[in-house]
Amino acid sequence: MLVPLEHVIALSAVIFGIGVVGAVTRRNVIVILMSIELMLNAVNLAFVGFSRAWANPTGQVFVLMVITVAAAEVAVGLGIVLSLFRNRDSVDVEEVSLLKW
Amino acid sequence: MSAGAVLFYVFAGMTILASLGMVLNVRNTVASAMSLVVAMISLGAIYVLLDAYLVAAIQIMVYAGAIVVLFLFVVMLLNLRTDVFPVTRSRLPKLLGIAASGWGLFAFLKLLHGTLPAVSPAPEGFGGFRELGKALFTSYVLPFEATSFLLLAAIVGAVILAKRRID
Amino acid sequence: MPDLGVILKLLFMVVVVMAALLPVITWVERKQSAVMQDRIGANRADILGIRVLGLLHPLADVLKLFGKEDVVPEGANRFMHLLAPVIALVPGIITLAVVPFAGVYDFGSGPVSMVAADVDWGMLYVFAVGSIATYGTVIAGWSSNSNWGLLGSLRGSAQMISYEVTMGLSLVGLFMCFNSLKLQEIAQAQDMTFRVFGFLEAFGFVHALPRWLSFVKLPLWGILLQPLGFILFLTCIMAENKRPPFDVPEGESEIIAGYHMEYSGMRFGLFYTAEFLEIPVIGMIVATLFLGGWTIPWLSTQKIIGGLTGELGVGAATGLCLILHVLSFLLKVIVMIWLQMQIRWTLPRFRYDQVMDLCWKIMLPLSLANVFVTGIAILVVQRLLR
Numbered sequence: 199m200l201v202p203l204e205h206v207i208a209l210s211a212v213i214f215g216i217g218v219v220g221a222v223t224r225r226n227v228i229v230i231l232m233s234i235e236l237m238l239n240a241v242n243l244a245f246v247g248f249s250r251a252w253a254n255p256t257g258q259v260f261v262l263m264v265i266t267v268a269a270a271e272v273a274v275g276l277g278i279v280l281s282l283f284r285n286r287d288s289v290d291v292e293e294v295s296l297l298k299w
Numbered sequence: 300m301s302a303g304a305v306l307f308y309v310f311a312g313m314t315i316l317a318s319l320g321m322v323l324n325v326r327n328t329v330a331s332a333m334s335l336v337v338a339m340i341s342l343g344a345i346y347v348l349l350d351a352y353l354v355a356a357i358q359i360m361v362y363a364g365a366i367v368v369l370f371l372f373v374v375m376l377l378n379l380r381t382d383v384f385p386v387t388r389s390r391l392p393k394l395l396g397i398a399a400s401g402w403g404l405f406a407f408l409k410l411l412h413g414t415l416p417a418v419s420p421a422p423e424g425f426g427g428f429r430e431l432g433k434a435l436f437t438s439y440v441l442p443f444e445a446t447s448f449l450l451l452a453a454i455v456g457a458v459i460l461a462k463r464r465i466d
Numbered sequence: 467m468p469d470l471g472v473i474l475k476l477l478f479m480v481v482v483v484m485a486a487l488l489p490v491i492t493w494v495e496r497k498q499s500a501v502m503q504d505r506i507g508a509n510r511a512d513i514l515g516i517r518v519l520g521l522l523h524p525l526a527d528v529l530k531l532f533g534k535e536d537v538v539p540e541g542a543n544r545f546m547h548l549l550a551p552v553i554a555l556v557p558g559i560i561t562l563a564v565v566p567f568a569g570v571y572d573f574g575s576g577p578v579s580m581v582a583a584d585v586d587w588g589m590l591y592v593f594a595v596g597s598i599a600t601y602g603t604v605i606a607g608w609s610s611n612s613n614w615g616l617l618g619s620l621r622g623s624a625q626m627i628s629y630e631v632t633m634g635l636s637l638v639g640l641f642m643c644f645n646s647l648k649l650q651e652i653a654q655a656q657d658m659t660f661r662v663f664g665f666l667e668a669f670g671f672v673h674a675l676p677r678w679l680s681f682v683k684l685p686l687w688g689i690l691l692q693p694l695g696f697i698l699f700l701t702c703i704m705a706e707n708k709r710p711p712f713d714v715p716e717g718e719s720e721i722i723a724g725y726h727m728e729y730s731g732m733r734f735g736l737f738y739t740a741e742f743l744e745i746p747v748i749g750m751i752v753a754t755l756f757l758g759g760w761t762i763p764w765l766s767t768q769k770i771i772g773g774l775t776g777e778l779g780v781g782a783a784t785g786l787c788l789i790l791h792v793l794s795f796l797l798k799v800i801v802m803i804w805l806q807m808q809i810r811w812t813l814p815r816f817r818y819d820q821v822m823d824l825c826w827k828i829m830l831p832l833s834l835a836n837v838f839v840t841g842i843a844i845l846v847v848q849r850l851l852r
Contacts, residue, residue, distance in 0.1 A: 200349070215404070216319060223322075226328060228328055233322060236318055251416075255425070255430050255434050259431060259442075265357060265361055269361055269366055271453070279373060280376075330543075352590075353590070364630070371608070375607075
């Protein structure tokens with residue numbers, strides 16, 4: 199393997215952290231969705247790293263499943279964003295806080 | 300350090316910069332999406348360096364080539380403008396946050412060091428489409444077929460959610 | 467230090483295609499359309515009074531484009547506006563890395579394959595890179611801050627991502643037949659011939675084929691194994707690259723120039739180059755997959771090298787074979803370019819809903835049916851040949 203496994207996992211952790219920051223901090227629903235995609239990508243990287251380290255193709259099969267699920271989730275999520283925009287005329291997540299105490 | 304390792308670190312740096320660009324870019328949603336594309340493509344390159352060829356091709360085809368296009372589609376359709384970043388009054392929480400996450404990453408890496416099993420060499424044809432195709436259609440055929448149902452449900456859901464009400 | 471062989475092969479592809487073919491293709495477009503429409507076409511460009519049938523017009527075009535003012539509309543996003551033509555152009559160029567322009571030869575130190583990047587998953591690379599080209603269209607229209615641009619951009623991106631799906635599916639039958647995703651292997655597999663009436667023997671109608679019938683041989687080309695796949699793939703890849711008759715995103719009579727309306731000067735020149743670069747790239751991919759690539763129809767590589775070795779020696783014979791194969795490849799690419807020009811200047815432009823209907827309602831079911839029928843046919847043939 200080209201680089202030590204720890205480096206791959208470290209990169210995956212860093213990208214996951216950046217995704218979490220984006221999902222928690224931003225107010226734009228679309229950027230939140232994109233941060234979730236980034237988190238899923240970080241997990242994919244960890245899977246691929248481990249799959250290569252232990253020469254087991256199961257990790258890569260799982261990555262294919264994760265990519266499929268991510269695609270489905272993006273489609274439905276963006277449909278929700280479209281409905282949200284039609285009803286509220288904004289994609290600011292602070293403005294859909296009716297149920298907040 | 301071999302050329303492959305240098306390339307790995309270059310692409311790793313590019314991924315981190317692009318993801319930071321995506322998250323920190325307040326003015327422009329389209330610029331965030333394009334940074335996400337750069338991050339996905341550099342991740343695809345890292346997958347190639349990790350011998351996962353089919354996954355890399357699918358990452359670029361599906362993720363960078365279709366999912367983010369869908370994001371851009373919605374942004375263009377809704378003609379979205381700028382965003383407002385929540386304003387914190389002082390710098391101390393930010394600095395504390397960065398210090399805490401830096402320490403967290405360091406502790407995580409220390410925990411990781413030496414606890415991972417040894418790396419085995421990769422057999423010939425590892426990560427190619429033949430191996431993965433065989434695995435997908437023999438051992439993992441049930442999840443594979445289940446994802447087709449998942450995608451059907453997602454298609455129906457997305458069409459219904461995005462339809463205009465005719466009343 | 468990168469391999470010298472790879473650099474040479476890349477240079478060959480880039481120099482031959484971009485420097486030599488591209489200007490000629492713009493000239494071919496003008497002259498072929500002129501001949502088809504019974505007029506003379508552009509023939510006024512000259513250097514010091516020497517006109518060469520209008521072959522200097524590409525040079526005149528380039529000089530004109532360089533001389534124009536570079537306009538960026540007010541309120542447009544400057545960085546994206548600059549970035550979009552580059553994103554549109556680069557995927558076309560890097561697709562050339564996996565196209566084989568000649569076969570595998572042994573010059574004494576092991577087999578050398580005439581591809582810049584001979585990867586096992588060549589066609590997946592082509593699909594992946596082709597899906598990046600979508601961003602050129604998307605960003606161009608959006609960053610122009612104009613209504614027509616946005617409309618063209620939306621139409622273009624929807625069309626491109628729809629046709630990517632069918633493009634991949636229409637080739638699945640071909641991959642099943644040739645059992646590989648590597649373009650060099652697919653081209654090599656088309657190097658042989660098959661007896662046309664062999665099915666009589668296989669199905670048991672005759673005990674053994676008479677000699678005179680077994681002489682009727684056809685090359686094992688993709689277009690003969692997958693005729694429907696050829697038609698579907700050609701249509702899809704022309705629609706993916708927004709070639710007329712699928713050029714709704716840049717519909718010249720409807721939305722003015724669509725997504726590249728706000729571009730002028732050499733930035734438009736980049737879009738122009740991207741569109742005209744796709745023509746030989748489409749030609750090369752279709753030629754490699756369906757028309758036998760660099761192979762010469764009834765002369766397989768062994769026959770050529772074997773036949774010439776007696777007179778020239780092995781090294782020179784292999785070199786001559788290489789040159790013949792490259793010429794054969796270029797000839798097929800030229801035929802495909804001609805075909806695309808013919809289609810462009812014959813068919814009127816589709817309406818946008820017709821374009822999307824064609825993809826999802828006609829070509830997707832047809833390509834799925836193609837996969838089905840090909841699978842059954844392969845099983846039957848394998849059972850018979852046992």
